[in-house]
Each structure stands twice: as structure tokens, then as C-alpha cells.
Amino acid sequence: MNFFGRKNELAELEKSYRSDKFEFTVIYGRRRVGKTFLIQKYIEDKNSIYYMASQTGGLNLERLSILVNEKLGLGNFGPVYKDYFSLFQAVGKLAQDKRLVFVIDEYPYLAESNQGISSVIQAMCDHDWKKSKLHLILCGSSMSFMEKQVLSAKSPLYGRRTSQIQLRPFTFFETKEMLEGMDKEDIAIIHSATGGVADYLSYVDKNINLDDNLINLFLKPSGRLFEEPINLLNQELKAPEVYNQIIYAIANGASKNIDIANQTGIPSGSLSPYLNNLIELEIIKKEVPYGKNSGRKTIYRVKDGCFRFYFKYVLRFQSQIVGMNGEKIYNEFIREDLPNFMGEGFEEIAYEFFEKLNREDKLPGLVHSYSRWWGNNPLEKREEEIDLLAEGKDFSIFGEIKWRNKDFDMSELEKLINKSRFAPVNQSNSYYIIFTKQNFSSEVKKLIETDKKIIGYSFAKDF
Template identity: 30%
Template sequence: MMRFIGRRRELELIRKELSLPRPSLIVAYGRRRVGKSRLLREAVDGTNEIYFQATRVSSTLNLEAFKAETARVLGSDPVIQSIESWEGILHYVANAAENGRKGLAVIIDEFPFVIDQDSSLPSVIQKFWDSGAPRKGSLKLILCGSAIAQMEELLAERNPLYGRKTMTLEVKQLPLRDAALFFPGYDSRQAIEAYGIFGGIPHYLQLCDPDKDIRQNVVDLLLTETGALVDEPTTLLQTELRDPGTYSSILAAIADGCTTSSEIAGRLRSDSSSLPPYIQRLSKLDLVNVNKSLDATEKERNRRYSLNDPLIAFWHHFVRSNLSAINSGFGERVYEDVIEPRLSEFMGPAFERICLDHARLYAQESVGSPAMEIGSIWGHAEFDIDVAGRTLGGSFFYGECKWQTKQIDLSVVEKLRLRSERTVYGAGKTGKNYLLFSRSGYRPEVNELAKTDTSIHLLELDDLARYPSREPALHP
């Protein structure tokens, strides 16, 4: 098994829950390929664990497969073969936890596959949990799934499991600093470009060869007819959604620069009133961001939509329209003639998303206090602000992102100051901070100003892609 990278905080949270001297009912969910199963198995460390991955078969066949895995872990027992219900096998593992297997962790992965065939299972688990059977052996029951809506439904007030879970965990994409660890030989710019293309999905990152440059990884995985990711966006939508064509068309429109409902509807030649359910579903899958300018009022309807999956954005920009050439064996030429000349242009918006994520996670490294909210400011005739936010300490900050070959000069700093004064976001507040994010560094006069003006914070690519003073644990 490949080494486990990142997820330090998630591991700590799960292990803390599992260490408690009481039973645990954990609900974990997240989109396909995000690394939920590996995270959970890393957290329990295989020492006292029954791991079962359900499949799209009948409940009876899943039950038989679960019984077989239970016998493999706990030892063959004729009693297991005689059990004919989920309630019976759950009581069996609870008894095992009570008698020598204290703290036994039972992971049921792709739990929605079982529910699809047996809708009574949540009620069965409720009855089992309320019986007190898990208590003496501190049984740890973990329900995991990629069908996000179904997993969230488990926690709804009308659901039998409402109020029983002891922990909920939504697993999202890896942040840049963790993703960069998949490419130990890359410099920070290369790591950021790789992240801008492949994103933070561990499965995609593990498919990349860290000994090859970005170009070759893109060609091998996305621009070859047999590439592992050449059909990934299509496969993802077909797996997760009904009517994948409509969802794909919406993603394509957003990738092409349509950021509002009216623009997307115009591209699809449909009524904008029909879009909200589709957008909401894509947002649930963490594929689309729905944003509002930080200085907009509650009543203003200025929502913007953006893609939250870099691979899907890259695929729609460069792969979708060139599939015929790729399937004819001209992937190398697609990279040379189409991607390479436009990669810097593509990375501009990607870099802004990376800077927003950095401020969300690590604002305290620059301004001394974590971000309480983070976003952008737009909708003004004369200016936008790429990054803006408020810290837990109550101060406001504003940021400018530049993915360009020239260094940032004083004019950029002054424009950011002026824009921060023209927005109502943070109006009248003192102690504002200014974050500059630059691909190519800063002019000497900007560096000199930052030495004396503590409100100005200059961030280089290393600041974004590398942990400052500690390396997160890399697990074999």
C-alpha cells in the first residue's frame, strides 16, 4: 500500500474519537476518489478492525459478504454462518468487542449501496445502538459513503439515526501543501501548476509519476486514449448523478467563463429557473462553488459560480474539445499547440483559488489570527478584490493575486489599498492588512516597504506550497 500523505488534522480527530472509552458511531462522507476509505483505515491502523466495502448487490449478498469478512477477522465460527440478519451480525461483533476485542472498529464503506436495497437498515442500526449492546466493548461503528445526499440524510431529524452519531466527518480535497508532498522533486511553481491541473484528490495525485515532469504526466493521464483520467469527469458524473449530460453542460459553461445563472442558462438555452437543483447537487459534490461578494447585502442576488475541481476545469478547457485528436494519438501535439501556449492563462484563476484556500487555512501565519470568513469582492464597475476576509480577532485583510512573469511593483500595493477603502467591507475599521501573492516575486521597493510597514505581507510560492517549519507525518 502506498504511503499515506497529509490529513493530519482529520487523523487526529478520528483517533481521538476512537480512543474514548465509550462506543462511537461515526458518519463519514465525501465525493468519490477523495480518500475516505484510506483515511479511515489509516486512523484505525488495521490493529482491531473489520473493514467491509458494500457493492451494488442485494442486501442479502452484502450481508453474506460482511459475515465472511467478520469470520476472516475474528476467526471462523459456525454461529456466524447461522446468522440471517444485519441485526444479528451487529450483535455478534458487539459481543466480540465485549469479549477480548474491546474498541473493535467496524467500517461499512459505501453504506448507501446497502440502504438502496434495504431501506430498513438505519432503523435496524438504531435499534441495535439503543439496545446498549455496543457499550460494554466500546464498539466503534463507522458508516462511510460517497453518496453525499444519502449520507447527510442519515443525520436528518426524521431519520432513525438522528441524535445517535458521535462524530460526523466530511472529507474534502487535500490542501496544496499536502498535495505538494506527492511531488517531492518539484519546486513550488511546479507543485502549484500540478495542483492547478490535478487538484487535491489523492487518487489523481497517486496516478501521477513524481519522477516525470508535469507535461508528461498530463500527456500520460489526460492526453492519451488509454490514459487513466482521460474520461474521469464523464465517469464521475455518470457514477454520481442521473442525467449526467445536463450536469456536464453546466460544468462546461462555467469552465468557459459563465459565472451567473443567466449566463449559464443562455449557454444551455434553458430557463435559469431550472438551474438551482442542478447547481445545488454539483455544490454538494464539491464540484461547484457558489459565492457571493463579501460586501453584498443579504438581498442582493449577485451569486457567482466557479468550478471547485481543478481536473474538471482543466478537462473542459483543454481535453473535451480535443478528444478526437487525443483518440487519434496526437496528445503530444495537443499539449504543444493548445495547452502550453495557454497554460499560464489557465493558471490565473486557478492561482486565485489557491490563494483563497491559503488565506482560509493559514491567514494566521501572516496576520496573526485565523480567518473567520474568506471570499472575494466584485460587482463594482471599477474594481474587484481577489481575496478578502475577517479574522477571529476582528481585523480585516485584502489580497491581490498575480500569476505573471513580472514582479509586483508599488502600484499594485497602492491599488489594493485604495480598493480596500472603496468597499463597504471593513469600512471604518483600522488595522487592515494587505496580502500580496506573487508568482515572480516583488520589486526591491516593495520589499523595502514591507520591512517597515507591518500591514503589508508578501507571499511567495514557497509560502503557499510548503509547510513553514514542520513536515506533516508521512505514513508508510
């Protein structure tokens, strides 16, 4: 399988390798995002021991002993180490004079079967491994475990790591590289529906069209993603049925705490722990208007694109899909609604493009903060919304993001300029940025060409 993206992460690992001294890297991220594939790419040409832990209790020590004995040249005649301390000492000896990469993948499974293993690794980092040439990598998919038991200040391993990589889903631009040859608009929709998760994208067939790919992935009982979000929730959380209700409510328009409570029947005062767990897993996100830290305007949105697609379309029609009517469901209810689904999807893609512009110094200056804003228009007594509000040292940027086939016209630009007056930022030096799916009207196009305060990008031409 070809390797796509992950250039920065691979460069970080190679940098650690070149140091030729003890290094300890923590890699974590949601399931299926490509952590193991990244590690395998990194160690493919290196002296290494790679072990994937399992939920098999004491068998982990036996299986890991076999790998260490092989590296020592003992084959099947080596011992099963009496404990991890002894095994890790043997690993340290292997790395005394030459570089060795030692990977424990799915580390949370190993830690579950041996409660004191993090303290043992702490002792090795402080003593036996400290002056070795070992590059230790601990990798895990359980986000809560890795953050609380490996990275947090309460962990025995706190302060020992020399680098950490949180592996996130692909950006649209990485997905575009992986699906090169497909129509760009189709790639954008697939990217949003899969959440950019590398494993899910690997099941996309570049030789068939968008409709058939979505049907094959989501709308057949044998589809790779037909039950994937439900399975992930079952692996990560207790009482998954409660979380299903909450995600379903948010995916279908309930964004405020009280709305979620009304749709699910869960008292609003009891929602917080469930919402916080979903935020921790990066399935949903909590948003407040730009310039606010918290308050009554807090809303929740589904962050993970695969969960958003699944809970908006698939779960609702699950029985019909099992009855082999998935293609009919897609043609009648889903295909025509994809532009609405892509409203949020394109917003995320536009944000990635905006970040790219910022990195490449293609904005009026360096932007230090940005997000969505919504708030009161006291003149018209209604709420206004700005898709992207950004600030630099001495300027502000107001952005509109539109995924639709019609040209972005002057009336829409005027609306953006008008509602920008109510945003809580300094407006003495304001710019306006537009991201549209297709084209701009001739009037807007002329302004973009002649007025440096008006900036415009077309997905069809510029992304």
C-alpha cells in the same frame, strides 16, 4: 503505498479509539479522495472487521456473515445470519470486553439493498452497542446520501454519531508533501489540475516533467483522467448530459445564471435544481461578493480543479485525443494557457496559505470572515474586484493574488489601495496583503519591510 497528509483526521479516529467506549464515526467525501485509504491506515494495527458493501442485494448479508464468523473463529462453518439485526448482535458480543472497530465502507450500497438498515443500526446504537467497546464507522462516497440519509435530522441515525469526518481533497501543502522532489511550480499546477484528489495524485510520475504528466493523465485515451469527470457524473447524477453542458459553460466563462442559460439553451428558470446538485457534490460553487448573502451579483465557478481542467481543455478536444493527437493539442492550445488556468488555481492555494497564517497568528489579528468581493466603483463607473477581503475584530485586510512571472510593482499596489475604498467594510484600520508567484519590485519590497500595513508573500520563496 506511503501515507500522506490526513494527520488531523487520523488523530480524530485515534482519539475515538482511545475512549474505550462505544463510538460511532461517519466518514464521507467525494470518490477517490482517500476515505478507504485513511480507514485502512487507522485499522492496520487494530482488532477490526472491515466490509466494503456492493450493489449485490442480499449477497451483502452473506458476505458480511463470513467476516463475522471468521472473527468468531467459526471459519466456513458459521451460519449466514437471517437478518442484519442478528448479525449486528453478534458484532456487539465481539465488542463486549475488548475494543473492536467495525467498518461498513460504501454504506449507501448496503442501505439501497436493505431499506430499513439505518433503523436497525439506530436500535443497536440505543441498546446492544451502547455499553460495548465497539467503534462503528460508516463510510460513503455518495455525498447527497450521506448528508441526507445519515447526518440529517430526518435520518434514523440522527444524534447517534459521536464524530464525523468530511474528507476533502488535499491542500496544496499536502500535495507538496506527496510529490516531494518535483519542482514547486509544477506541483502547484498538478495540484490544481487534479483538484488535490489523492487517488489522481498517486498516478503522477515524479520522474517526468509537468508536460508529460498532464499529457499522460488527461490527453491520452488510456489516461487515468481522460474520462474520469464524465464517469463520476454518470455515477452520481441522472441526465449527465445536461450537467456536462452546464459545467462546460461555467468552465469556459459563463458565470451568471443568464450566461449559463444562453450558452446551454436551458431556460434560466430551470437551472436551479441542476446548479444545486452540482454545488452539493462540490463540483461547482456559488459565490456572492463579501458582505452579501444573495442577490443579482451571484456567480458560479467550477470548484473542483479536475473538472475545471477537464471541461476547459480536454472535453473540447476529445475527438483529437482519441485520434492520438493529445500531445499536439497540449503543445498548441494548453501549455501556453496554463497561467490563465492557474489564476483561479493560485487563488485557492493563496487562500489555504492565508488560513495557515490565521491559524499561526501571523496576521494583524484573528480573521473571522473572508472571501472575494466585487462591486461598483461609482467614480469611474466600472466594477472593481478584490481577490481577498477579510475582517477581524477591529481591522480589515485587502488582498491581491497574482500568478505571473513579472514582479508585483507599485502601480498594482496602488490599484489595490484605490479600489479598497469601495468595499463594504470598516476602513479605519486597513492592511494590504499581496500573494505573487515570483517577486516584488524594489519599491514594493521596501514597503513590505518598513510598513506593517503592507504584507507580502511570494509563492517561489514562502509557500
